[in-house]
Every structure is written in C-alpha cells, then in structure tokens.
Amino acid sequence: MRRNSVTIMFGNSSDEETRKAFLRSLMALSLMRYPYYNHPVSFHQSVNFSWLYEFKNEDIVEIMKEVNPTISEMFNKCFWRGSGYDCNDMFQPQVTEEGFCYSFNSKTAEFHNMSNSTSTFKKKNGEFETLRNNAAGKTTGVEIFMLTPPEEHRLPYDTFRPAGYSVMVHSPQDYPDSSCNIAVTEKADQVYRIGISVSETEGDSSLMHLDESVRGCKAVENKHFTNDNNCHLKCRTSEIHKMCNCTPYYLQTNSSKIQTCGIQHLDCLSLNNVRLRTSIAPKGIQGFPDWSTPDFMNCDCSQPCSYVTYDSELTISHVVTGKLTFANDPSFAYIDIAYKSPFAVKYIMLAQYDISDVFVSIGGVAGLLLGCSLVSVVEVMYYFGRYVYTLYKFRFPKPYPYLP
Template sequence: MTELTDAEKAKTNKNIYPGFRKNFVAYFSQYSDNTSIHCVRYLGQYKRSLLERLWWFLVIATSLCLCIMLIVSTYQKWVMSPVIVSFARSSTPVWKIPFPAITVCPETKTKQRVYNFTNEYHRFNEHPENMTEEEIQMFNQVSLVCNNRVHEKGDKTIASDFIDAFTKVAPSFTDVLWQCKWLNENRTCSDLFTPVLTEEGICFTFNMLDREELFTDDVFHGGNFSQHGIKTENWSLEHGYGDDLGLDTFPRRAVASGQKACLSLLMNLYEPDLDYLCKGAVQGFKILLHSPTETPRVSQQYFRAPLNQEVVVAIKPDMITTSDGLRTYNVDSRHCYFANEKLLKFYQIYTQKNCEVECLTNITLELCNCVAFYMPRVEGTKICGPGSIACIKQAQAEMFTREVTVGLDKNQQTSESCKCWPSCSSLTYNAESSQADFNWPKVFEGFKVNFSEFPGVAMTRVYFYFKEQQFITSQRNELYGFSDFLASCGGLLGLFIGFSSLSIIEILYFVSLRVLTNIKRYGSHFWSGSVDLLEDDAYQHKSD
C-alpha cells in the first residue's frame, strides 16, 4: 500500500475533520445550552435561522446596555452621595452633653469716667496737634474695639501692649458681673467666668476650655485671658463624657431642663460710663452660645440683652454624629473631618469655626502683613491698627470669595480653599429668647435699699436653661455601602439578563477547567481542529 505524503494527509484530514472554527461553534453551542443567562441559548442552538439569531442578539444587547446604564447611575450615586443624614433611633438626655460655653460682652468698651472716647475722637479729628504721641497711640488702640467705621485713619500697626490699654479703659469683671447662680446656687462669678479676648474686646466666658487645651504651643498669648486652670476630665467632642465621670466635671455638664437647672446672671453697667459714639445707639450686652471647644466669634452670631431687661434663654442643642462605617470614605465624599484627621496650626481641637478663624488669620497676614488683635498668632507677628481696617475687611471678603469660587468650579485647585468642613461630631446650641422690663428699682424700694449706693446703675438679668430633658440627635450614615451597591447591581443584572454569581462561575468553568480537560483528553488536536467535537458524546446537541 502506497504511503500518503504529508500534503495528501493534510488534504484528507481537511475532508474528515471540521476544523477549529466549527469546533469553536460547537463549543459555544454546548455552553449556550447550559448557561443560566437568559436568551443566550437561542444564539448557540443548531438549526436556528440567521434572522432568529440576529433578533435575539439585538434583544440581549439592548438589555445589556440598559443594565450597564443603570449600574453606572447607581455607581455615581454611591460615589457622589454616599452619606445620608438621618435622625438617631433614640433621644439623648441633656446630661450627656456639656452646658454651652456662654460669652458675655458689654457694649460699653470704654468707661467715660476713665477714658472719654467721644472727646478724644473730636480732638483727633479737629486738633490732633494738641495730642501727645501717647494720647494718639491710646486712641488708635481703643478705637479698634469701637465701631470700626468711626476711625480708619490711624497707623497700619499698633504696639503689642494694646491689651493693657483695653484693660485700663474697659469695665472690670466686678463692674459687669454682679451676681451668678449655677444650678440655682449662688456662686462667686470669678469661679464660673474668665476674661477672654474677642473681636468685641474684653468679654467674659463660662465653660470654655482652658487656652492650654484649646491652642497649640505655637500661639503667643498676651494678657491673662481664658486661663482658669481647670482641665477636661475624660471628655471629648467625639466620644462625650466617660462612664466613670459623675456630676461634678469639666466642661460642666447639664443636669436637667428648665429653670431649676439654669445659669442665671445679674449684670450691670453705669449710665455715666456709656459711650454712644464708640458702639452706637444700642447699649447692653451681646451674648453668644458656643461649644466649649471653640473660640467665641461674638460679632458674627449673638443675641442682645438690653439694659433694664430680663431675658430668658431656652437652649435647644443640635448634635450630629457620624457612624464609624464612614471612616474609610474620602473626606470630600462625607464632607466632614474626624478628630485628628485635619491638624490646625493654632488649635489643638478641630472644629469648623476654629478652622475658619485660622484661615482668616492666614489670609489677613498674607494681604495685610499683620493680623487683627483678636486673631491667634505666633510671637513677633504684627498687630493691625486702625489704618489696616479696610485691609482686614478685604481679607474677610477674600476668604468668602475663595470658598464660593471653589464651590462653583469643581476643577479649581483646592489648595486655594480653606476646606473647613464640619467636624464629624459637632455640637451647636440654638437659643429661643424672650424678654420683659426688669423693674429692679421697685424691688429695691420694697427692700428699702438706699439708691445712693448705685448712682446711675442699669441692670440686666439673664436665665439660661435647656428647653427639653431630651433631644433628638442626627447621624451621618452610609447611603450606599459596598453590600448595598453589590445588591443593587445584582438585582439589575438579574432583572435584565438573568445574570448571577453562578453565571460567572459557568463562564470561568468553560474558559478554564473545561478547556484544560479537553486539552488533556485530545492534546494538541483540540487546538488544531483535527478532532471532530460534533462526534463526541459530550458535545451532542439536540435540535428543536
């Protein structure tokens, strides 16, 4: 028998075996008969017409496109808005949070019997040549705590002894705070309040952290302000009070709601000391409620306690916490900072207001080459004088402009923005106030008190207490966690094409384990197409 040449063998095999393409079609047909994905079986079945295959291909492609579009929409929602703020499941008693820090600022910045700002103002504008350098310097310093539109012609910077000038002319501690009660018990006001320097000059604050705990070591302090020496005891804004703490702790915690657990103040000023050119027509006190971890910004948010009025302040706390599940999210996604996640140069504790003060300080130093007297600073930083008031206002406008610009333009460099997101655990205090005439002279007459001991005195009484025993907190939670996103994707895939995790295993099986089994069975003939898979029992397909 004549032996066949290689060319003849190849020609013979070509007539016997179907080739790789037909074997691949048979392989796909076997997969389509066994897969759980909807409609794919109609693409691989034998004796299906081309029109039927084209129809089912378009159906599968359309369903797959719709499914992908909805999955992309779900993914964008997961990435762009992963956080939802909802109410907590249970209410929180007020004794779990600190009583608000309360800052009181008298509108009287200069006692006229000590320093007549009105007279000095007219002397400076009409006959400045009659004033000595010391008098001009004193006027420039004192004008900083008065209406900043009154005097803007002074020096660009002032000497660092401005605090001594403020203290010399301002009402003293005992002039302002006459009687203090905490939890309906008489207390010495100096045990509860400490002087603090604000943009309103010298004020008096209750329940605020000591400056050693509030500021970093880089901050230079001038004057004995906000230094009461009481340290916090196992308390933080993020975790609250420790379980081992009792009633007597710091920051002082609330005990109950209502006037029975209030802070009451009896304050006074003397009418001969009022200077209407310095602060305008409204006299009395500015009061601010704020967190113990924040420096007061009295000129930004306050309510008034006029002279000879009794003011009742009902406090409603507003607290927002954040679940630990959001710690892994990007800050720009959850829009808040956890404790120690963003470090400030001047403050040990991050809050949104502390961040804004530091940002404003940096911008003011950048534009004016000095900072306002109430801003935190390092030693050697110049203090802005009356001649820099316009520049300070420009710095404030610049900070707001940068924030709005970055907010409107997402492609803007974020380094230009302060990025003062709120704290992930924040606590604010809202106030509902009411007032009535405080006819204290009639009470004095009833007790037969000699009025000559109080010449020209005007009194104001204020009560602070929580309105409710409990309050509802808010909490940031995941709107879409990974499991929620996976479930949503699985539901869409199952709805449109019947795709599941087992479908992935089927595909992996046919492209890996099944192929390896065939290679082991047929060797290189499997790839060359020299094996007729249609004749194999494992690849027999039933027609319709």
Template sequence: MSVCKVRAKQFFDESSIHGLRYITERDRHWTERLFWIVTCSLASLILVKLSNQTITQVVNSPVSFVQETSYLKWNTEFPSVSVCETDADLGNIEVTAEKNSTIRLFSNTSTGPGVLSFFVHREVFVFLHAKEDVPYFNIPEEFKELVMLSSDLVILFKVNEIENDPLLLEVPVKTRKCRFPHENSLKHHKAYSYSACVTECRLKAQMNDCNCTHHFMKTSGMVSVCRLEQFECLLNYSDTWKRLKPHHSPQVGIHCPCESSCTEHDLVVVSKHIRALSDDAKSRVVVKMQNLPSERFKRYLIKGKGDVFVTIGGLLGLFLGASILSVAEIIYFLCFRKTSLQKRGVVKAEAVG
C-alpha cells in the same frame, strides 16, 4: 473553524451563565438563537446600567439623613456658652475655677431641660454655640448678645442632636461634605470646626494682604503680629475680611472653602428677653433649654464598599444567573483552558476540522 470560534463555542456551551448555551447549541432554530441573543443582550445592558448607578451613588452621594423619633432616652448635651468682655483692661482678676474647665451638663428625661444661670459684673458679649465651635465674627446675630450692666438676659433655645454612623469615617471628607473634630487640617486650632476654619481663613487673608495678623487673632506663634504702623493696612481691608462670599463671586469679601462639622447640632434660639435690674453692680444671664428634644437626626452611610459588591453580585444573579464563580470561569477559559485543550490536541483537531 478558527481557534477563537472554537473557544467561544466551548465557553458558551459550558458556561454557568444562563442562556448562553442556547445560542451555540446544535439543532437550535435560528429564531431561538435570535431570541436568546436579544434576551442576553438586554439583560447585560440593564445590568451595566444598574451597576453604574450603584457605583455613581457610592462615589457621589453615599451619605443620607434620617429622622429618629423611636428612642427618646438619649442624653442631650447642653451647648457651649462663651462670655467675652467688651473691655479687657482689668485692674485685677480673681480665679474661682480651673483654667479652661468644662461643665458637663446633660439633659434627659430624668434631669429635665437644662438651665445655666450666672452673674457678670461688666459689660460682656454672650455667645451660644456648639462645643467644638469658637466665637467668631460671622456668627449669626441670634447666637450672640451684648449684656449691659444692670440687665437680665434670658435665652430660650432648642436643640436637635446629630448622630453619626461610625462607618462614615471610611468615606472621604470631600464625599461626605463634613469633617469630624479629629480630622483637623488647621494650624492654629487643636480640633476642627467650621468657625475655627473661617477664623484661620481670615488669618490667611490678613497675612496675604498685610503680611501680619491682628493681635486678637488666635495663632500658634508661627505668624507675625501687626505692629502699630501696620494697623493702617488692617483698617483698609477690614470691610473685605468681615464678609464671606462664594467662589467666583464679584462681591467684596473672602472665600473660605470650609466644610461643616459632622458633630455640630441643630441649634435654634427660640427667644431672647432683656429687662432692667435694680442692682447696678451686676447683670444676670439665664440660658435655658425650652424642652427636651423629641427627635434627632442620624447621618448614615447608604452603601459601603462591601455593599457595592453585594449589590452588583445580586444584579449578576438576577439578570444573568451568574456568580463570582462565573467570573472565575471566564478567567479560566481565557488563561488556562487553551493550554489544557492544546495538551489534549482538542483545539488543533477542531480547528482543522
């Protein structure tokens, strides 16, 4: 008997993996051996298939959404409201608040739905968006409104928040298909958001086509602003830059491979009402939450790296009765058992016999 056969027989006889010893034991009928060969082979095939499915799920789609309705005492953040003037040529300006200050407005069962009301004295655009977003050209029409003088605008909205599992930070951005604000690869914005990414994508398109960018674009000073004689180029490509298109699409537009934001809430405008005011010098804007959310979404990690080992370990125990010690046993037989047997002359004696 060859050395390989001797070592294989010894492994099958002494292994902790169930069923193997019945294949090589003496005085076993050939039908018993055949039964255990087929059984162990089928168990191994099913084990490999299920393990491959587990690994594929972790690699390709480890993130899932669930809807939570059990706990309703969370604080709901009021969305951001941006006001942009249609005519920025002001003769004077009165500063009444700290620059870039933030109003931390929360809504819960104690405070009730939030309401934001303010007056404007010029024609303005009002944008409703998530806190990490910026007003940009491609914002949906329902989230922006032109407020004329002597008008009263009431925006009614509802929001469902998205909570993220902290373990999602261990998953690559490409796999979870969203970015957190601190995972910022942008050059001209301090935090990542989908709108900021699209804005920088349009900036890159302007640089590629005209070698300069519009003076209204937010930059960090590292790109050149178009001079008066270069505005003709901006006008020629303006229709192209306004449209977003999928990759390889024949349509006119720019392709922006921007991931969505992991923290962006599900914001829905329920209604917008505009009516005339008697006061010609100002307009009123009211942004109101329709009701407190009765549910929220949670993005969580289905299986992490540790869960993969636990799952595959469970499959090994279920189909083969094996464990991590069984794997160590295989390594022992391949690497150390031969040396131990040779020292005792067992392999040589059995091989000759």
C-alpha cells in the same frame, strides 16, 4: 472702658487735646472687630477728628487689657443650676473677635483664676472639667446679673454700640462666633431668656470609604469638636496678616512676632471688610456665579462629618413687680440661659451605598437578567469541571495492565 485706667496710663499732667486724642483712639481700637472692621474708620469720619493718638503697636495688647472691665465690674450675681457661685470662679478671660470677654464652660478660655485651689469649677488635679446639664427650662442653666459700668453712659461720642453686652453661645471646644452674638441692654424691668436647642450630626463609618471630595465632609476624630468656627478664625487671622501685615490685638499671642494692628492699619482693615466675611466658593456647585463672589478669603473650611450645633433663641419678658428687687444694684440686666428641651435631635449621615450594597446589587441584577443565583454559579462550575475531567480521561486513557 475705664477712665481711671486712662488716667493711670496717660498721666494727669498731659495736654488735654492729647488726652482726648488718646481716648478717641481707644474707642477706635475697641470698634476693631469682626464683621465690622469698617466701623473704626466710619467712627473717625463721623465726628470729623483731625487726628488720633498713635500707640506703640507693642503696647496695644496691654493697654486694651488694662481698660477692659473686670468681672466684678460686669457681674453682680451668678448662678449655675439654681445655686449661687462666685462669678470669679465661674467666668474666665476669653479671647474673641469682639475683643476681650469672659466665658463660662469654655475650653478655649484663659484659665487665670483656676490656680485658686478653692474653686468649685475645676478638677482635683487642676485641669478644667467641661460641665454638663440634664435639666431644661427656666433657671436650670446659667443665670447672671450684668452690671453696666457708669462710664458706658458717659461716652462723649457715638460709637455705634449701645450700652450693654454681647452674648455668644458656642461649643466648649470652639472659639465664640462673634457674628452670631445676642445683644443685651441693661433694663431692670426685663428678663432676657436665651433658649438653647441642640442637634447632633454623626458621620457613619461607611463615609470613610469614600473620598473627601465625594462625601463632601471632613473626618474629625472628636465628634463634639465642630472645628468650623476655629477654621474661619484662623483663616481671617491669616488673611489680615497677608493683606495688612498685622494681627488684631485680641488675636495676639505671647509667641507671636507679628505686629499688632494699630491706628495706621484701620484703613486697610476697612478696605478688606467684605473679603473677611466670605471664603472661597466650592467647585462644581451651582449657585455661585462669579458676580456673587467678587472678593473672598483664599481658604477652605470644609464641613466636618460629625458635629454638634447649638441654636439660640432670645425671648424678652417683663417682670411683674417692675423690678428685680433681689439684685444689689438697680442698673443691671438679668440673663437666663438654659436648654429649651431635655432632649437633643440626632442625625446620622451615612453613605447611600457601601461595599456590601454593591455586591448585593450585582447579585440582584445577575439573578434578574441571567436567571441564576450563587448556588447556580457553583453548580455550573462543578459540572464544567467534571466535563473537563471526563474529556481528559477519554483523551488520555490509562493503559490496561499486561496479562501473560
């Protein structure tokens, strides 16, 4: 949160108490995130604030974008596959349930900087190209040196969030899943290595002959589009609108006519905090007694038949020299994100029995119990036809020709 932005928006001649209320309200809104929608109210109660500054709901989105740190304020140096690049080219604004963030190699990001024709990270026709990597191990993926703005160390209140960053690893087609973030704090003598393991599950064409309720998964055209995170995000957005008649500032779009969740909606969000974490339980499946699902969202996010899973593992190690002296600023966090292995595990999900298996089973049972085969059936039909033809000839014999 940038204090100079607060000064610009609020002005220098304002009453000090009002300015403090304004700052407290900004902190409360910054805590409005999944899955801790109860934190803004807890923050307000823990410091015994008598009142907060109520923004105009239509201004909240622009205010939160204004106080959001820039790429230059967050990133010191950036590397991809061992080569250094401009962080402004590598990272783009990204909407997440943590708030406004910056993302690398995400198709769901907002490509504000891609208009720069000198950017390395775009196609010649101006479209974004998803990058791939065939290397694994240390320093073979994304390396970033994260700066911590000085304002993070001067917050006057406990906001339940330590100084640092949240790192989320996800598929390029998905929105980041904030419930699986990795917390990174700034320590100049530590290295945060995030190893990524990839597994792919592919649904066989034999599944398409079964009804969705039987196969237990949803057919998706693009196997790399996992869809699961996006479904839950849309479901939570719809549920918040239904319960509180608003939408969090980071989920607002230019075409949205729904009011933004403000200070007056914090209590409602807190009351529905547990509800927004779970969806409706599957029918006919054991292990979901009524007492274990007291409150849930009325939506069904079925598992896709084909999907790719990224598993992250954090390892923290110390630098031998005590400091990473090749960074310009001693107040930073070094993060190394790379694949753990150059290979991925692939699973194939197929139907246990398809149409051909059914015919083979019928033929096998018939041969076992009746002592016949397909050739025997044809022979039986042949001899039965000859028998019928012979009876017909004896029953209706041809008359002999007349002899004079």
